[in-house]
Each structure stands twice: as structure tokens, then as C-alpha cells.
Amino acid sequence: MSVSVQRHDFDISAEITDLYAGNTKVGAIASFIGLVRDMNDGLNVTEIELEHYPSMTQKCLESIVQQAEKRWDLNGVRIIHRFGTLKPADQIVLVIASSSHRSDAFEACEFLMDYLKTQAPFWKKESTEVGERWVEARKSDDEAASRWNSS
Amino acid sequence: MNAIDPTKESFKTLKNIKILYFARLRETLGLDQENIILPENVTDTRQLQKYLSNKGDVWENEFSQKKAVRIAVNQEVVMATQILQDGDEVAFFPPVTGG
Numbered sequence: 001m002s003v004s005v006q007r008h009d010f011d012i013s014a015e016i017t018d019l020y021a022g023n024t025k026v027g028a029i030a031s032f033i034g035l036v037r038d039m040n041d042g043l044n045v046t047e048i049e050l051e052h053y054p055s056m057t058q059k060c061l062e063s064i065v066q067q068a069e070k071r072w073d074l075n076g077v078r079i080i081h082r083f084g085t086l087k088p089a090d091q092i093v094l095v096i097a098s099s100s101h102r103s104d105a106f107e108a109c110e111f112l113m114d115y116l117k118t119q120a121p122f123w124k125k126e127s128t129e130v131g132e133r134w135v136e137a138r139k140s141d142d143e144a145a146s147r148w149n150s151s
Numbered sequence: 152m153n154a155i156d157p158t159k160e161s162f163k164t165l166k167n168i169k170i171l172y173f174a175r176l177r178e179t180l181g182l183d184q185e186n187i188i189l190p191e192n193v194t195d196t197r198q199l200q201k202y203l204s205n206k207g208d209v210w211e212n213e214f215s216q217k218k219a220v221r222i223a224v225n226q227e228v229v230m231a232t233q234i235l236q237d238g239d240e241v242a243f244f245p246p247v248t249g250g
Contacts, residue, residue, distance in 0.1 A: 034250050051174055051248070053242060055225035057157060093250050113250060119228070121242075122249025123174035134175045137219075137246030 001069070001077045003061045005052065007084040010094055019098055020078045028109035030105035031096040032113055038088035040135070043128040048135075050083040050092070057081070064115045068097070071111070072104040079112065081148045083121065111148055118145040155166075155250065157203050164191065166237040172245035176220070188191060196222050197232040219246050 004010075020026040040047055065077045077095040086092060093116070097108040117121060124135040166189040177183050193202045200222075204214035213220065223242040224233050235241070 051177075053171070053173055053223070053226070053244070054247070055240075056223060059226050116200070116246075117250035119246055119247065120249050121173070121223070121244065123245065124248045125174070134245065135248040137248055 001062070001065045002079070003058060003065060004080045005054070005057050005061070006082060009082070009091060010080045012081075012094060015080070015094060016096060017076050019078050019096055023075055023098075025033055025101045026098045026146040027055040028102040028105040029098045030102070030109040031094070032092055032109050034113075036042060036086050036088050036090045036092060040126060040128075041113070041121065043126075043130060045088060045126045045128055047127040048086050049125045049127075051123045052081075052088060054082045056121050060120050061116065062121060066114060067115070068112050070109045072097075072099065072108040073101075074099050074104060074108055077108070077112070079116070081116070081120065083122070114141070114148065117141045165189075168235060168239045168240075168241055171240065171242040173242065175245050176213055178245050179213060181209075193206060193235075194225065195232045195234050196229060196241065199235065203243075215244075220244070221246060224245075 008039060012031060016029055016031065020029060036045070036048055061079055061081070064087065065079065068074065068077060074097055076098040078094065082092055082096040095109055095112045095116070097105045097106040099108070118141050126133055165175070167186060168189060169184060169186050171184045172180050172182055177186050189200065193199055206210050214216070221227050221244050224235070225240050
């Protein structure tokens with residue numbers, strides 16, 4: 001397991017290569033990248049500022065990974081989440097899960113993103129044509145995370 | 152600290168906590184962190200919220216339950232009311248929006 005919270009960009013291909021290097025048990029790798037959109041709730045977004053709670057963020061993400069490792073048979077997990085000033089099309093977040101079989105990798109990847117979105121202490125502030133605004137949490141994200149409770 | 156006599160009973164009950172404010176709260180309150188000595192009648196997170204709300208104006212607006220505020224004690228989100236200990240780090244923030 002490896003979790004990074006960083007200002008600088010990342011390279012998915014290098015991260016995937018690192019994750020399975022030397023491990024011939026890996027048969028499946030699922031990954032997700034989140035990008036900055038140029039539009040949100042009807043307004044053009046020119047820039048976002050991502051704030052976080054440094055001493056909590058790392059711990060929280062590691063705890064989410066541990067939960068995923070208990071539920072699925074995983075060989076490796078990599079999470080990178082950026083903070084600071086980002087522009088449309090910039091990469092925000094990377095999640096990679098590797099396993100012997102694809103269903104574990106797919107499900108774990110989705111679980112990790114659902115939990116990250118609703119638990120990790122990050123906050124986005126958007127710059128739009130009518131000024132700055134804090135992004136509001138979405139009910140659909142809570143619903144996406146809660147579906148894992150029942151299974 | 153010299154002014155406080157550590158042999159006195161009152162010293163033992165003093166609780167120093169660090170409070171952090173993030174995102175919308177940090178901006179509207181104009182403060183990112185502070186260290187406070189808890190008043191004797193403030194022993195848990197619910198009472199701390201009430202105490203902060205009583206500071207009035209923007210504080211009342213953020214802490215009187217009108218807005219969604221999450222609480223973390225020592226970097227872990229607490230759902231129920233939690234008793235505060237000396238040295239605790241308490242953070243207040245809006246629902247998270249990362250990813």
C-alpha cells in the first residue's frame with residue numbers, strides 16, 4: 001500500500017509499472033483518474049484550489065486502503081491525491097488496485113474512490129466567471145459510499 | 152505559566168485544546184487555528200460547539216447547527232458527542248469535497 005498527498009502531478013503509467021513490478025501473482029489492475037472539469041453546476045470553472053488537513057489526510061487514506069484490503073484479495077494499492085491550485089484537465093486523484101482477478105480490482109477501485117470522496121479531508125474552492133465559491137458536498141456521493149455498507 | 156500554582160486543585164482540571172478550522176469555516180471566521188483553555192462547563196464536543204456559537208455573529212452562523220459542520224478529534228471524525236481531553240486537537244470543517 002502506498003498513499004501520497006502531493007502538490008505535483010503524477011504519471012499513471014509509471015505508477016502502474018511500479019505497482020506490479022516483480023509480482024507475478026498480479027493478474028488484474030484497475031485504475032481511476034479524477035480530473036478538473038471546466039464546468040460545474042452551470043458555471044465555467046477556470047481554476048480550483050484544493051485545501052486539505054495534512055495531519056489527518058494521510059491517516060484517513062491509509063485507513064480506507066486497510067478497509068479495502070480486508071474486503072478484497074488485493075496485491076497492491078496506490079493512491080495519489082493532489083492539493084493546491086489546479087486548472088481544467090489537470091489530474092486531481094489517482095487510485096490503482098491490483099489483484100489476481102479482475103472483480104476484486106474493479107470493486108476495490110470503486111470502493112476506494114467512493115470512500116475517499118466522502119471521508120478524506122479535502123475541500124475544493126472554484127474560481128468561476130461570477131467569482132469564487134466552495135464546492136458543496138453531493139448527496140449522490142454519500143449514496144455511492146453507503147451502498148458498500150449493505151454488501 | 153509561572154502565574155499558575157501547579158499544586159492547586161484548579162490546575163489539574165485545566166484542559167488546553169487546539170482548534171483547527173478549514174475551508175468555508177476558516178474563511179468566514181477569519182481564523183485557521185487557535186489554542187484555548189476550555190471553560191469548566193465545556194467538557195465535550197457538543198458543548199464546545201455551543202460555546203463557539205455563543206461568540207456571536209459569524210460564529211453563531213457557523214456553529215448553531217444551521218450549517219453542516221463536521222468534527223474531528225485527534226484527526227478522526229467523530230459522529231457522536233465526544234468528551235474532550237487535555238491536549239486534544241479538534242477540527243471543524245464542512246462536508247468534504249475531494250476526489
